[in-house]
Amino acid sequence: MNSKILLIEDDRDISQLTQMYLTAEGYHVEVIEDGVKAIDKIREFEPDLVLLDLMLPGKSGAEICSEAREFYSGMIMILTAAEDEMSEVSLFKFGADDYVTKPVRGHILVARIEALLRRYQRQQKREQTNYVSDAHGIVVNAQSQTAYYDHKPLNLTNSEFEILQLLIENVGETVSRDHCCRLARGIEYNANNRSIDMRVSGLRKKLIQAEVYSATIKTIRNQGYKLVSSSACQ
Secondary structure (H helix, E strand, C coil), X not given: CCCEEEEECCCHHHHHHHXXXXXXXXXXXXXXXXHHHHHHHHHHHCCCEEEEECCCCCCCHHHHHXXXXXXXXXXXXXXXECCXXXXXHHHHHXXXXXXXXECCCHHHHHHHHHHHHHHHHHHHHHHHHCCEEEECCEEEECCCCEEEECXXXXXXXXXXXXXXXXXXXXXXXXXXXXXXXXXXXCCCCCCCCCHHHHHHHHHHHHHHHCCCCCEEXXXXXXXXXXXXXXXXXX
């Protein structure tokens, strides 16, 4: 699949030429001109790389870069004019991965983009080896002990995270209460101990609070719990 690039540039001559050049190189390129629409477009398009002009109508490239970094983990390359009063250090502080000064030759731009995309691919591979798991839109990272839904963090306790991770790793399958009890910190397994049920109940409430409507934790009587699609329970 071709890498996706979102070009945010208000100069139509530059945007048209850049889009034509990158498309000819095999990239899937979409263009917008208004800075106000940039964040919504990044969320919608989910590009591998954002090519972002610094000076835009409605919202500056620096503002867009900073806001995007709250949810976007792809590459951001800034397009800056020589007279722009924004230092290299400032650009990186806002979350940029690289920048180029306009006008830039096409083959140089492509080379810089290729370098960033190689870096992005390495980053994704590292994340995969860091035990990133997902199901029904919920993502957990075992290394950082974090969980997200729709790019928003879930505020879970350690035991809630571990139970959720176990359910995601066995999505669609029943996980026994014994397994949950042995996994969750501070819980010693006892068939009559309802602590694990309370923790699962707490996890359910956290998912509802986070507006996770795509999945639910189903109790399998006398067996355990199962993470399933919400539609499967209707």
